[in-house]
Amino acid sequence: MDRALKARLERRFGDRLAGPVRQRHDETEIRIGAGDVPEVLRALHDEPELGFTLLCDLCGVDTGTVMQAVYHLWSETTPDWLRVIADGLPREKPRVPSVTFLWKGAEWLEREAYDMFGIVFEGNRDLRRILMPDDYVGHPLRKDFHLPDDASRSPGGGVRPMESPGRPADAAETTVRRRATAG
Amino acid sequence: MALRPGSGADAAAGGAGTTPSPGAAGGTSPADAPVEAISVPNRLWSAEQPEAYGGVPLEDAPTLFLREVEAAGIGRTNDARWSGALEIIPTKADLVLDLIRANSLWPLTSGLACCAIEMMSTATSRNDIDRWGHFPFRASPRQADVLIVAGTLTTKMAGPLLRLWEEMPEPKWCVAMGDCTCSGGRYKRSYSTVQGIDRILPVDVYVPGCPPRPEGLLYGMMKLQQLVKARRGHWSERRLGPTVPEGV
Amino acid sequence: MTTPTRPSLDDPNLTIPVDRAGIFEPIPPARTERQQEFYALRDGEMLLNLGPQHPATHGVLRIVLKLNGEQVVDLDPVIGYLHRGVEKLCENADYHQAICYTDPLEYIASLFCEWSPVIAFEKLLDVQVPRRAEYIRVLAGELNRIASHALYIGFFALDLGGITPILWSFLERDEIVEMLTALTGAQLLFNYFRIGGVNGDLNHDFMSRLGDWMSRAGRQVEAGTALLNENEILVRRARGIGILDHETAFRMAVSGPNLRASGVPLDLRRAHPYSVYPELDFDIPTRSEGDCLARYLLRVDEIKQSLRIIDQCLHQMPDGPVMARLPRLVRPRPGRAYAAIEGPRGLYATYAISDGTDQPFRMRIHDPSFVHLQLLGLLMPGNLVADTMAINASLDPVMGGVDR
Numbered sequence: 001m002d003r004a005l006k007a008r009l010e011r012r013f014g015d016r017l018a019g020p021v022r023q024r025h026d027e028t029e030i031r032i033g034a035g036d037v038p039e040v041l042r043a044l045h046d047e048p049e050l051g052f053t054l055l056c057d058l059c060g061v062d063t064g065t066v067m068q069a070v071y072h073l074w075s076e077t078t079p080d081w082l083r084v085i086a087d088g089l090p091r092e093k094p095r096v097p098s099v100t101f102l103w104k105g106a107e108w109l110e111r112e113a114y115d116m117f118g119i120v121f122e123g124n125r126d127l128r129r130i131l132m133p134d135d136y137v138g139h140p141l142r143k144d145f146h147l148p149d150d151a152s153r154s155p156g157g158g159v160r161p162m163e164s165p166g167r168p169a170d171a172a173e174t175t176v177r178r179r180a181t182a183g
Numbered sequence: 184m185a186l187r188p189g190s191g192a193d194a195a196a197g198g199a200g201t202t203p204s205p206g207a208a209g210g211t212s213p214a215d216a217p218v219e220a221i222s223v224p225n226r227l228w229s230a231e232q233p234e235a236y237g238g239v240p241l242e243d244a245p246t247l248f249l250r251e252v253e254a255a256g257i258g259r260t261n262d263a264r265w266s267g268a269l270e271i272i273p274t275k276a277d278l279v280l281d282l283i284r285a286n287s288l289w290p291l292t293s294g295l296a297c298c299a300i301e302m303m304s305t306a307t308s309r310n311d312i313d314r315w316g317h318f319p320f321r322a323s324p325r326q327a328d329v330l331i332v333a334g335t336l337t338t339k340m341a342g343p344l345l346r347l348w349e350e351m352p353e354p355k356w357c358v359a360m361g362d363c364t365c366s367g368g369r370y371k372r373s374y375s376t377v378q379g380i381d382r383i384l385p386v387d388v389y390v391p392g393c394p395p396r397p398e399g400l401l402y403g404m405m406k407l408q409q410l411v412k413a414r415r416g417h418w419s420e421r422r423l424g425p426t427v428p429e430g431v
Numbered sequence: 432m433t434t435p436t437r438p439s440l441d442d443p444n445l446t447i448p449v450d451r452a453g454i455f456e457p458i459p460p461a462r463t464e465r466q467q468e469f470y471a472l473r474d475g476e477m478l479l480n481l482g483p484q485h486p487a488t489h490g491v492l493r494i495v496l497k498l499n500g501e502q503v504v505d506l507d508p509v510i511g512y513l514h515r516g517v518e519k520l521c522e523n524a525d526y527h528q529a530i531c532y533t534d535p536l537e538y539i540a541s542l543f544c545e546w547s548p549v550i551a552f553e554k555l556l557d558v559q560v561p562r563r564a565e566y567i568r569v570l571a572g573e574l575n576r577i578a579s580h581a582l583y584i585g586f587f588a589l590d591l592g593g594i595t596p597i598l599w600s601f602l603e604r605d606e607i608v609e610m611l612t613a614l615t616g617a618q619l620l621f622n623y624f625r626i627g628g629v630n631g632d633l634n635h636d637f638m639s640r641l642g643d644w645m646s647r648a649g650r651q652v653e654a655g656t657a658l659l660n661e662n663e664i665l666v667r668r669a670r671g672i673g674i675l676d677h678e679t680a681f682r683m684a685v686s687g688p689n690l691r692a693s694g695v696p697l698d699l700r701r702a703h704p705y706s707v708y709p710e711l712d713f714d715i716p717t718r719s720e721g722d723c724l725a726r727y728l729l730r731v732d733e734i735k736q737s738l739r740i741i742d743q744c745l746h747q748m749p750d751g752p753v754m755a756r757l758p759r760l761v762r763p764r765p766g767r768a769y770a771a772i773e774g775p776r777g778l779y780a781t782y783a784i785s786d787g788t789d790q791p792f793r794m795r796i797h798d799p800s801f802v803h804l805q806l807l808g809l810l811m812p813g814n815l816v817a818d819t820m821a822i823n824a825s826l827d828p829v830m831g832g833v834d835r
Binding site for chain 3 (some may be wrong): 102132
């Protein structure tokens with residue numbers, strides 16, 4: 001838990017942060033809006049006092065109400081992981097600027113987030129499906145995409161007969177307990 | 184000689200001097216009587232008996248080219264005639280051929296996931312599958328006899344795998360290695376896996392395990408050898424689904 | 432109970448729901464800018480498909496090569512042939528069950544696949560892992576790392592055409608894996624790490640096998656690599672091929688041995704230590720050439736460092752419990768946790784989000800092989816077709832992790 005990092009981030013990006021800088025264990029987390037992604041990440045990458053040159057993860061998160069794009073970064077200047085959450089993306093058409101201009105290796109990570117969630121990364125020159133077949137319809141990791149045994153609740157449920165295993169008539173409701181929003 | 188099963192009398196009468204086997208004389212029930220075979224005319228030699236090959240002289244046999252076969256759709260029907268009721272009386276030569284086939288089943292390298300590592304472990308020195316003759320894992324399906332599907336089959340890969348199966352020349356067998364290929368395994372609820380390859384391929388031997396130990400795969404291959412020698416198995420009847428052949 | 436009826440090939444209405452996805456079209460319709468660039472063939476160029484079934488693609492990887500004669504001009508790797516939907520399945524399972532789903536991702540190094548989510552869940556739950564359990568985790572993990580690198584050496588040589596080293600590698604790997612079977616009960620997908628510790632303590636069978644093996648391990652590694660390191664064919668096929676310099680490595684988010692072979696001494700066990708690695712003494716081998724041979728030699732050096740770590744673990748092993756006391760059904764407070772470890776292929780990370788229920792809300796798995804496969808598009812063009820396999824093998828991809 002690096003307090004100095006928290007102070008540095010608040011000083012540098014104060015106006016752009018969409019929430020307080022949270023720290024837990026060895027992670028520091030900042031939240032920004034989707035439009036701020038290129039400048040904030042460029043600053044984190046280029047400035048020597050911050051120096052977050054290693055991209056450790058890029059993923060999408062569907063909280064049920066909004067979508068998020070989450071970046072994890074590592075720097076030599078701090079013992080903490082930095083998590084940047086581009087928050088508040090609408091669930092119908094989530095769009096975020098791409099970071100492939102900083103890390104070319106983010107291309108496939110963004111393709112995967114597009115494939116799984118439908119988040120469109122503007123500026124990614126190769127935004128097509130990567131894990132699912134090219135003509136697949138639907139984004140599997142979205143919260144409204146249900147697995148085959150919950151097919152009755154999914155908008156595309158029952159379309160592929162091979163994917164619906166038999167369900168006994170006296171099966172109880174699935175025990176998935178979920179809240180609408182994540183922490 | 185009779186092409187239709189159940190005509191044991193004709194077979195005995197028209198036999199070429201070899202002892203009739205009980206299998207041909209017994210015949211199969213009409214329920215699983217296979218339909219017409221694909222016949223590729225033989226221009227190299229002709230049989231002495233006039234009733235050979237259904238009594239149709241070779242010059243009048245229909246010339247079947249592959250495109251016409253595909254268009255006729257006979258390749259898609261349940262009629263693989265290499266096994267099942269034999270229309271010819273098996274000779275010692277057939278027994279030797281079966282032994283040869285069983286002891287040199289060349290697998291295709293279709294390792295998809297974790298079970299592939301166990302399959303490779305079966306192929307290497309410690310558990311040596313070369314003792315049974317199955318060592319040359321061919322990369323080309325044209326040269327392979329057995330398709331050991333080792334690893335989870337996803338719907339994206341199912342197309343290529345089916346194409347590999349279709350490219351393999353007959354006789355060919357299929358071994359489902361690992362829980363994922365037997366029934367979907369730990370990915371039973373997944374949106375992108377095929378719940379067991381017997382949904383798309385006729386499987387002869389199921390080797391369960393996650394992953395099966397190399398000894399398990401060896402036992403499965405030995406079981407396959409039994410099936411080859413006994414001319415049984417799913418490939419012969421082109422049946423899909425997890426039914427167990429009798430006597431196994 | 433009757434066997435359920437299954438579809439038969441005779442059924443005229445049979446539809447087999449396999450997604451052909453246009454893979455049988457010679458040139459698929461271009462959907463993106465990059466695809467348009469790729470499928471625009473100039474005079475003399477052709478497309479060659481290194482299909483999903485290939486003896487040397489380390490699994491189901493499909494690479495569409497654009498060739499000008501024998502030289503690779505461009506390529507388009509297609510993955511997803513092993514996408515099993517693990518992240519979605521983990522969202523619908525308990526925390527303990529989710530760890531079982533992560534085993535088959537990098538199936539060659541499956542203890543690392545379990546280690547990362549276990550640390551993430553322990554952060555969510557604020558669980559303190561007993562020291563003995565940490566030492567056992569490091570011990571088992573380093574054994575798995577040696578097995579993985581031994582297989583890497585074998586596959587590297589196999590892809591370049593040598594059949595002997597893979598047999599030796601599998602001998603090595605089978606011995607280690609028998610040890611781990613004595614410890615964990617399984618041969619490939621160990622399912623050994625638990626939230627709060629490990630599944631069982633060290634036992635006599637494991638310790639005696641380990642002692643035997645340790646006395647021979649150094650010499651076995653030397654013998655195995657002596658065959659290859661001075662082999663002219665291997666050296667000439669791997670030296671100078673696929674050079675990755677360190678700025679490009681950072682731009683491509685490369686980590687692990689591929690990064691260290693390009694001159695960057697970044698190892699998460701030292702850069703961001705976890706478990707009991709701060710108490711252990713080992714070096715970080717680094718090479719500066721960045722070619723295939725450097726990546727290969729680096730992993731050989733890492734095997735030696737892993738042997739040092741195992742030795743220290745055995746000497747420093749404390750007593751105590753091997754598992755923290757946790758309820759069967761765990762419900763962490765809502766929150767997020769990220770845990771990254773140094774796997775044999777690089778940075779293996781898990782990002783877990785908890786919403787207070789007994790199932791993870793989101794379990795994101797970051798696999799290094801997924802990121803490293805992008806290097807193919809950078810390193811292969813300009814080389815010959817024969818070098819493509821050297822580059823592919825030197826990056827050590829495991830398709831289970833790539834596709835998840």
